[in-house]
Amino acid sequence: MLFTISQSVYYRPARSLFLVSGACIAMVIYRIAKADSFRFTFLAWNLFLAWVPLLVALFLYERSRTASLKPWQGVAGWILWLLSSPMRLILSLIYCI
Numbered sequence: 464m465l466f467t468i469s470q471s472v473y474y475r476p477a478r479s480l481f482l483v484s485g486a487c488i489a490m491v492i493y494r495i496a497k498a499d500s501f502r503f504t505f506l507a508w509n510l511f512l513a514w515v516p517l518l519v520a521l522f523l524y525e526r527s528r529t530a531s532l533k534p535w536q537g538v539a540g541w542i543l544w545l546l547s548s549p550m551r552l553i554l555s556l557i558y559c560i
Contacts, residue, residue, distance in 0.1 A: 477521070484510055506556070512551055516544065 491507050515543075523537055 477517070480514075480517070483516065505559075509555065539552070 487510055488507055491503060493505060519540060523540065527537070
């Protein structure tokens with residue numbers, strides 16, 4: 464098995480973050496229902512984008528512990544994530560305006 468978060472030392476904090484993220488999504492859904500407006504739905508997208516680096520970091524950490532991760536693979540993943548940063552910043556600015 465490549466990655467099991469239940470075996471990781473980060474299981475409890477990740478579970479807490481997952482529960483808080485669920486509460487945030489519930490608040491966005493509640494706001495959409497009450498206000499009949501999709502104005503702040505970008506918050507759910509930003510929350511998803513915040514989870515991606517955490518999951519990638521946990522995955523890479525577990526892979527590095529099993530010594531099946533080459534150093535260039537971690538660097539390549541970091542560069543790919545870094546290249547998408549301008550797009551995320553531009554989209555966040557568009558949604559905030």
